[in-house]
Amino acid sequence: MDTDDELMARALGLARHGWGTTNPNPMVGALIVEAGEVVAEGWHAKDGGPHAERAALTALGRRPRPGATMVVTLEPCSTAGRTGACCDAIKAAGIARVVIGATDPNPAHAGRGARVLREAGIDVTDGVRAAECAELNLIFNHWITTGRPLIAAKIATTRDGFSRPAPGEDRWITGGVARADVHRWRRLFPAIATGAGTVAADDPALTRRWTDEATGEAREDCGVRFVFDSQLRTAAGPSEGWPRVYADRWCERTVVVAGAAADLDTERRLTEAGVRVWRQETTRGARGWAEFASRCAAERISGVYLEGGAELLADARSAGAATYGFWYRAPREAGAGWGGRVDWRLAEPVEERLGDDTLTRGKFL
Ligand SMILES: NC(=O)c1ccc[n+]([C@@H]2O[C@H](COP(=O)([O-])OP(=O)(O)OC[C@H]3O[C@@H](n4cnc5c(N)ncnc54)[C@H](OP(=O)(O)O)[C@@H]3O)[C@@H](O)[C@H]2O)c1
Structure with missing residues (x-):
């Protein structure tokens, strides 16, 4: 069975599919894991398009099985933008555990997604390959903070x-x-x-x-x-x-x-x-x-x-x-x-x- 670290490396590979096409949004990759098997993959492909978490849920095409884990390179958003809050989608899908790479670089939102998920009873592990996940979005990190x-x-x-x-x-x-x-x-x-x-x-x-x-x-x-x-x-x-x-x-x-x-x-x-x-x-x-x-x-x-x-x-x-x-x-x-x-x-x-x-x-x- 792959470790969180290995799964995050794979999610990072998915995030990179958005190289140059997501601006001014970040590149993000997400996986859904059931009983140790990766059953769905998603990434953010384009500004205004579905976020990686929703793309993975859509790719799965059914409700995740009880106990499913989502691995995502960037903390899920907790406020509804143009596409609805990903935390809501994760909760509604019944995901049991979320593994997060980088924290949301926006100081107004940092840590909020993880907290919202924990408050909903979801088991959250954060900071997995955090530096690598953050470094991937050097343009977005600057843009969103300045x-x-x-x-x-x-x-x-x-x-x-x-x-x-x-x-x-x-x-x-x-x-x-x-x-x-x-x-x-x-x-x-x-x-x-x-x-x-x-x-x-x-x-x-x-x-x-x-x-x-x-x-x-x-x-x-x-x-x-x-x-x-x-x-x-x-x-x-x-x-x-x-x-x-x-x-x-x-x-x-x-x-x-x-x-x-x-x-x-x-x-x-x-x-x-x-x-x-x-x-x-x-x-x-x-x-x-x-x-x-x-x-x-x-x-x-x-x-x-x-x-x-x-x-x-x-x-x-x-x-x-x-x-x-x-x-x-x-x-x-x-x-x-x-x-x-x-x-x-x-x-x-x-x-x-x-x-x-x-x-x-x-x-x-
Ligand atoms: N090795 C590399 O990575 C690399 C990369 C690119 C170029 N090069 C080489 O560099 C050479 C050209 O360099 P260069 O230094 O002569 O020219 P440059 O930096 O490309 O252009 C300088 C000109 O841009 C105008 N300019 C407008 N706003 C500016 C600003 N805020 N700051 C500075 N300049 C501004 C100025 O002309 P005005 O006053 O008329 O506006 C200035 O003379 C070429 O030989 C090229 O092959 C090397």
Whole structure:
């Protein structure tokens, strides 16, 4: 018979089916166990859709047998939102025992679901693989406690911390496995952002590209793409020569964050092409980032993955706007003369080996 810990690991796997599709909601997985056998599985797939607990009950398709256990990665909700409180559904189904991973990160609700279930006479075990279950929802945890998007900075550097390839060198610093991992995180975040310098230098697509595990097919999609360009200089020329983020089939997902003095005619041409322009008093510093974050919040954009370049990242860091870092490091050394050197300090860093490269991620200290 599987232990609570093993069952929670399986529920975590189910939760990950919602990778990138549940925003601004959390990823959650749930199982129903009868006499030591897993008889139903569920996960939260989409904002507004059924929660994992209800999905598992629906998948079971009948009333759970007496003594049944539910294993769920996040504390069940106790207040009815759009889909009704999961605690009510668990009680009504006659579940005898509930095993919980992470506590609800919303301070107004934390511990309430477990209490409501206990008060109904249900046996509750909480805190199983709690850290892993909580870590899975790094975007949601920030969003629900601050009402603002998690702004995460990503950088790839050489081992000694240089992010800019020297002229004439390969533009890629890290290898294929690390670059595929970047696309995985791009898929999790509802939005990507980059600076005018990177768009001018690299003409990036800023889409998410990956290989479908089941079919082996190459896939591509696109979230919101922000370009920080106070003067709209990346769109100053004729539209035939525009960077691809203003001209490809996803150009309506591109938003240019511009300053008050940006050229009106360029704004009009972008808008006519379907690209949105967010005018701000300033695009820089604490004021600029605060305005940007509150506009994202108004559009329910719960996370922004900042892809550089160095100037944008430096401003987001010094303004205190970027609170989470993804630092990919290649084994090669650059030596001096490669522009600014990165030396991020991250709290409780998670470290992963990706081919020859290393990813270190965590909250900025
Ligand atoms: N290794 C990596 O992970 C990585 C990732 C991305 C890019 N890169 C490389 O980095 C290079 C470009 O970097 P970069 O530092 O020159 O340019 P950048 O950071 O992409 O863009 C900087 C420009 O963005 C505009 N901007 C608007 N709001 C800003 C804000 N809040 N903070 C900072 N800038 C703001 C500014 O232009 P205005 O004043 O005109 O608005 C600024 O000059 C390219 O060579 C690219 O290949 C490396």
